[in-house]
Amino acid sequence: MRTRSPKQALEAAVDAGRWAPSVHNTQPWTFAVSGEEIALRADTARRLTAEDASGRELLISCGAALFTIRTVLRCEGYEPVVRILPDPDRPALLATIALGEEIEADESTRMLCGEIERRRTHRAGFAAMPVPDRLIDALARSATEEGARLTPVRDPEAIRVIAGLTQAAQGVQRRDRRFDLEVIAWARPPGSNRADGVPATAYPREPARTEPDFPQRHYAWRHGWGTEGAPAETETGVVAVLTTRGDGRADWIAAGQALQHVLLHASAYGVSAAFHTQALEMDPLRDFLRRELLSGEHPQMIMRLGVTFDDVRDMPRRPLSDVLT
Structure with missing residues (x-):
């Protein structure tokens, strides 16, 4: 059920998108909000020229931000309408995310939303505790x-x-x-x-x-x-x-x-x-x-x-x- 206005939902989704994982925490993305739509763009100035010459890791990072935005919009009570690479003449524009119909977020979606700011990358070994x-x-x-x-x-x-x-x-x-x-x-x-x-x-x-x-x-x-x-x-x-x-x-x-x-x-x-x-x-x-x-x-x-x-x-x-x- 929708709990906030479309404008507030879009703002919450963009704010959460910043917390997506990215290679070396480069955060290679920018967002624009117009009406009831978010544009996700690649910040190519943050591409790693040695490690990521093709831009593959940059786009994976931006894809993670896209999933985060989609998840938050669902938590806010809106079904996101996504277009991937919508304009061949603007290669830095990776996706647009518009507000669709009103929905009720399920338990799984709410669980994912709760982890957006808690998730961390680990850079060492793990404890001797098996993953089921x-x-x-x-x-x-x-x-x-x-x-x-x-x-x-x-x-x-x-x-x-x-x-x-x-x-x-x-x-x-x-x-x-x-x-x-x-x-x-x-x-x-x-x-x-x-x-x-x-x-x-x-x-x-x-x-x-x-x-x-x-x-x-x-x-x-x-x-x-x-x-x-x-x-x-x-x-x-x-x-x-x-x-x-x-x-x-x-x-x-x-x-x-x-x-x-x-x-x-x-x-x-x-x-x-x-x-x-x-x-x-x-x-x-x-x-x-x-x-x-x-x-x-x-x-x-x-x-x-x-x-x-x-x-x-x-x-x-x-x-x-x-x-x-």
């Missing part, structure tokens, strides 16, 4: 609803292959100064007032190794920032790959929507995700994964899902005035 298979199956259904597929990797050998590819990509990228400089450009020093990037409280100074080892980004490169970490949190967790059948811009946006649906659903049950995009940023390794492990589907995100007791509170967001035009 029932929850993994439910997360897979969440991804399917958005036009993507979430596949938990159960075969130990396949997990070692994915970990090995992540290690190989990390090693190659560490030899390329562009990648290191790009990572540290988005690492915030302690006490920073920046409204974007990864704060020093959000990653360990020296992350404990998982087995097999899934290396994290070197946000602490050449400085002593970061937390001490939780020594007991060394479990790998559940390795999962998010894939799509196609690999165009609309598929990347769909992957972002699926990703956010999965993350919010997982967060409601105390499960966090750690992301590993290194191998997906190198075309030969990404293609190897597609052909050899993923039955021809295109990998859009590699993640580990698990339980952590490390409560990350400080996660900056750009003020609404910066992203709303």
